[in-house]
Amino acid sequence: xxxxDNPFDPDRNLRPGCACGQHxxxxxxxxxxxxxxxxxxxxxxxxxSVVASAVMRAMFPQDVARRAFLKSVGASTxxxxxxxxxxxxxxxxxxxxxxxxxxxxxxxxxxxITCATPIIMAAPLGFYAKHGLNVEVVKTAGWAVIRDKxxxxxxxxxxxxxxxxxxxxxxxxxxxxxxxxxxxxxxNGQGIVLATKHKDKRDPKDWKGLKFAIPFDYxxxxxxxxxxxxxAGLDPDTDVQLRSVPPPEMVANLRADNIDGFLxxxxxxxxxxxxxxxxxxxxxxxxxxxxPCCSFAASREFITTAPNSFAALTRAIxxxxxxxxxxxxxxxxAEAIAPANYINAPVTVLEQVLTGTYADGLGGVKTDAKRVDxxxxxxxxxxxxxxxxxxxxxxxxxxVDYKAVAEQVYLATDTxxxxxxxxxxxxxxxxxxxxxxxxTFDPAKPEDYLASFKIRKAS
Amino acid sequence: xxxxxxxxxxxGLVSIALLAAxxxxxxxxxxxxxPVATMSPEYAKLMGLTATQGxxxxxxxxxxxxxxxxxxxxxxxxxxxNDKGLGIQLAYxxxxxxxxxxxxxxxxxxxxxxxxxxxxxxKALDPFIQxxxxxxxxxxxxxxxxxxxxxxxxxxxVIFICSIWPMxxxxxxxxxxVRKEWVxxxxxxxxxxVRRAFTVIxxxxxxxxxxGMRISIGIAWLVIVAAExxxxxxxVGYFVWNEWNNLSITNVIIAILLIGIVGxxxxxILARFTRMVTFPE
Numbered sequence: 001x002x003x004x005d006n007p008f009d010p011d012r013n014l015r016p017g018c019a020c021g022q023h024x025x026x027x028x029x030x031x032x033x034x035x036x037x038x039x040x041x042x043x044x045x046x047x048x049s050v051v052a053s054a055v056m057r058a059m060f061p062q063d064v065a066r067r068a069f070l071k072s073v074g075a076s077t078x079x080x081x082x083x084x085x086x087x088x089x090x091x092x093x094x095x096x097x098x099x100x101x102x103x104x105x106x107x108x109x110x111x112x113i114t115c116a117t118p119i120i121m122a123a124p125l126g127f128y129a130k131h132g133l134n135v136e137v138v139k140t141a142g143w144a145v146i147r148d149k150x151x152x153x154x155x156x157x158x159x160x161x162x163x164x165x166x167x168x169x170x171x172x173x174x175x176x177x178x179x180x181x182x183x184x185x186x187x188n189g190q191g192i193v194l195a196t197k198h199k200d201k202r203d204p205k206d207w208k209g210l211k212f213a214i215p216f217d218y219x220x221x222x223x224x225x226x227x228x229x230x231x232a233g234l235d236p237d238t239d240v241q242l243r244s245v246p247p248p249e250m251v252a253n254l255r256a257d258n259i260d261g262f263l264x265x266x267x268x269x270x271x272x273x274x275x276x277x278x279x280x281x282x283x284x285x286x287x288x289x290x291x292p293c294c295s296f297a298a299s300r301e302f303i304t305t306a307p308n309s310f311a312a313l314t315r316a317i318x319x320x321x322x323x324x325x326x327x328x329x330x331x332x333x334a335e336a337i338a339p340a341n342y343i344n345a346p347v348t349v350l351e352q353v354l355t356g357t358y359a360d361g362l363g364g365v366k367t368d369a370k371r372v373d374x375x376x377x378x379x380x381x382x383x384x385x386x387x388x389x390x391x392x393x394x395x396x397x398x399x400v401d402y403k404a405v406a407e408q409v410y411l412a413t414d415t416x417x418x419x420x421x422x423x424x425x426x427x428x429x430x431x432x433x434x435x436x437x438x439x440t441f442d443p444a445k446p447e448d449y450l451a452s453f454k455i456r457k458a459s
Numbered sequence: 460x461x462x463x464x465x466x467x468x469x470x471g472l473v474s475i476a477l478l479a480a481x482x483x484x485x486x487x488x489x490x491x492x493x494p495v496a497t498m499s500p501e502y503a504k505l506m507g508l509t510a511t512q513g514x515x516x517x518x519x520x521x522x523x524x525x526x527x528x529x530x531x532x533x534x535x536x537x538x539x540x541n542d543k544g545l546g547i548q549l550a551y552x553x554x555x556x557x558x559x560x561x562x563x564x565x566x567x568x569x570x571x572x573x574x575x576x577x578x579x580x581x582k583a584l585d586p587f588i589q590x591x592x593x594x595x596x597x598x599x600x601x602x603x604x605x606x607x608x609x610x611x612x613x614x615x616x617v618i619f620i621c622s623i624w625p626m627x628x629x630x631x632x633x634x635x636x637v638r639k640e641w642v643x644x645x646x647x648x649x650x651x652x653v654r655r656a657f658t659v660i661x662x663x664x665x666x667x668x669x670x671g672m673r674i675s676i677g678i679a680w681l682v683i684v685a686a687e688x689x690x691x692x693x694x695v696g697y698f699v700w701n702e703w704n705n706l707s708i709t710n711v712i713i714a715i716l717l718i719g720i721v722g723x724x725x726x727x728i729l730a731r732f733t734r735m736v737t738f739p740e
Contacts, residue, residue: 112704139541141691141700145604152608248704255516271706276510341542344705352505359505363498 099308101132106309109140109149109158112343113247113265114353115186115294116159117333118320118374120343124336127320131312137342142246143216150299151177156306157298157313159185163386165297166409167218172395178300181378182314182411182418183321185294189353189372190221190284191269192228194261195254199279199362204232213245213253213262220284220293223389225263228287230455231437237393237457254278265293266353266372267345272361274349279361283371288436290373292382314418317376322424324374330354378415380406381431381443388441388450394457402446482520489519518709526709527716541701543693545713549721551693552683555611556725559618560679567623567675568668571630572656575664581631592624596682600689610690614683621682622675629671633664665736673729680722695721 106128110116120137122128128135140146143161147168150158165179194201201207207229214221226236236242245253247268253259255277262268263284272278284291296317303310323329334350337343343350352358356371383406390396412430419426431443441449450456498511508514518526534546574580596617603613637660645659687696695714702710 136540139691139701141689145610145689145691148601148604149610152604152610154608154610248706251706274505274507274510275516275706276506339538339542340701340705341539344542344701346507346705348505348507357505359502363502365499365502365505 099311101309101312102306103156103309104132104134106133106135106156106313107138107154108135108313109138109146109155111143111146111159111247112139112345113294114267114337114343114350114372115189115265116343117337117354117372118183118185118317118324118376119159119296120337121324121333122316122320124342125320125323125333127316127323128313130319131316133309133312133316135313135316139342143219150179150297151175153299153302156302156309157296160295160297161216161219161221162292162295162382163218163220163223163390164216165295166383166386166405167390167395169409170396170400170405172390173218179297179409180300180303180411181295181297181383181409182310182415183296183317183376184292184378184382185296185317185321185374185376187290187292187373187375188283188285188370189266189293190224190263191266192225192261192263192281192284193254193269193272193278193361194281195257195259195278196276196361198260202281204229204234207232207260208234208239210260211241211243211258213243213250213259213264215244215247215264217244218390218395220291220386221263223386223393224284224287224291226393227389227436228282230453233455235455251275251277267343267349270349270352270358271345273359274346274352276361280358280366283368285368285370288434289370290375290434291436292379295378296376311418314415315422318415318419318422318424321374321376327355327369376415377419377426378410378412379427379430379432380410380412381433381441383410384431384443384446385434385436385441388446392450392453392456402443485520489515489517516708518712522709523712527713530713540692545695545698545717548693548695548698549717552687552695553721555614555687555694556618556676556679556683559615560622560676562615563619563623563626563675563679564672566619567626567671568630571627571668572634572660574627575631575634576656576660578635581635588624588628591620592628594621596621596685597689600686604690610692614686614690614694617686618679618682622679625674625678626668626671629674630664630668633667633671634660636667637663662736662738666733666738669729669733669736673726673733676725676729677722680718680725684718 108119110119123135123137138155140149140158143164146155146158146160147164149155150160151168160181162181162184165181167173168177168179170176198210212225214225216222222242225242229236229240234240243259245259245262247264250259250262250264250268251272254262254272255275261278261281269278269280273280284293296314298310298313324333331351331354334354335347338345338347338350353372356369357365357367358371360366380403384402387396387400387402387405391400407430410430416426416430433440433442435441439452498506503511509516530545534544536544537547574584599617599620600613603616604610607613607616641659641663642655645655650659683694684696684699687694688700689696691697691700695718699711699714702714
């Protein structure tokens, strides 16, 4: 479901479904359109339309009456009529300024992988500046370091793996410090790469005894790989070896034959293919289409001491995510984030990741426009799923209040409010059901879901 | 005189021959020889040179030389917080090493002096120093980050804590092993304790102390690369890590070369100081 559709569209369907109204759901619409719903042309225009639609709604509180009016005179005439007696321009400016940020010079940490695309590109493409912030994006050596630096307040906010803020808030692998996620960075965009010598071992059932690398223990990579292996009947704790390895070292280790494969961010996968040491076995999208991967996280303390800075930062990230979600911008983004100051990787590699036309390492060229996608909405059901997996693999012992933790860490309500203010249409609920490898997950029944797995760590 | 200069000449010639042989073997070993699989041009466009032309994953000396020239041409560029010229990175590293090392000198030498003058203390503290001395900088790092809560100060702290021990031990040893006769003569002449420390013990212990300082600067320079790889941001260690991220072995080799040269220069400076204070007995 794309969150970036036009709010000032008289034909917009008011019932749940997709924006153009011709499909039963947003997913179907996206499949038909190929690239998602048509977003607005420019951000300024979008703000203008937010204000305009607010005025419009105030004048015609009833949807049906407003619609009749719009239908009869047309949207542009209505807008012109409105602006005659309401200073739309001034109102838009006032709106765009929002509250002045308490702190303008901010530091945001990132790990050089394509998951961080919105955080990184917001600097060279000016999204932070547009929201009145002077943000320095700082490259960081690893997940543990980014966690410590954010906890130590060297960074005001940071790029983290989606499960990390949950783990930090629960005090797993660190002191418990309340963290929050206002936006998901990317969805999909990971992959399982195997060494070229395993090109005939495509069935995971044959993977007993292999060594795999994952970026971090509290990562979607870990949970997805374990899930995938367990579905094939392998116990990830006893039948294979899983090692936490920093992403750049994965390619070198694969070349040196220290590992047989890895589940890693796409630019690392593509780099292994680019250097001719491995092939793409599976995109993470094929395990769970639309899974979250990385998040944009900040401590509760920062949010309460500098709420306006935090709101501006979130707006910039949501804006950047909206921009990154459009296929036509992807080439430009690849060029913007490739230099040594940002990801530091060959442009060809990043382009293959972001445009979705890529070499698979076995001599074929594949295309999947949704190989990586960007959608900021922090679904609380994502957090609940991660908690079930943390429990499944023994990272959490004892009982856990899924809903409370998810709602404390994943700020769906705040993000919803911000997105509405920005003229985007957030989903109405913060929980959605989804399927992982064909198995439906019901966020209301996490314990049942957990109990349904045969392979899990004995607790 | 004649023999030493000809020995030096011959040693120089051997050094150059060794270097040439090394570069030659390196060049031959990294020529592209790997077989190339046939692939469609569309596919080849998406692949790197290693895969398409069988280029060795290891760069040859010519690649490294060309890249080094590029770096030397503009050592001080600044493309934002995560990409600065090698000159700037080296300056950051040297500044960090300098700060941590000077702090260590300020602590180690007076402390070593006091310990060395008291046989009781030097025996009592010895086990602690021996335990703390062999700890790797990377082992200190998480502790420092956690307690100091600032990565750049942590890096300096790690240099401080790693370079302090050789200096401390050498100062203690140097002070403790000043010849008893000299101290006794000073005592007979009724030289005060402070004056005795500065005019008799310090000059006598200076060569040993400076040897300790020389060992320490080497350790500090070893530590900085590891520390910067971990905390990131700036410095030559960060440069190595950043280029490693991009699997750019060429740049890593260049960094290795520069780290070696700077380390040698630091060592030579201390060696010169040591020669200045050495005295014939």
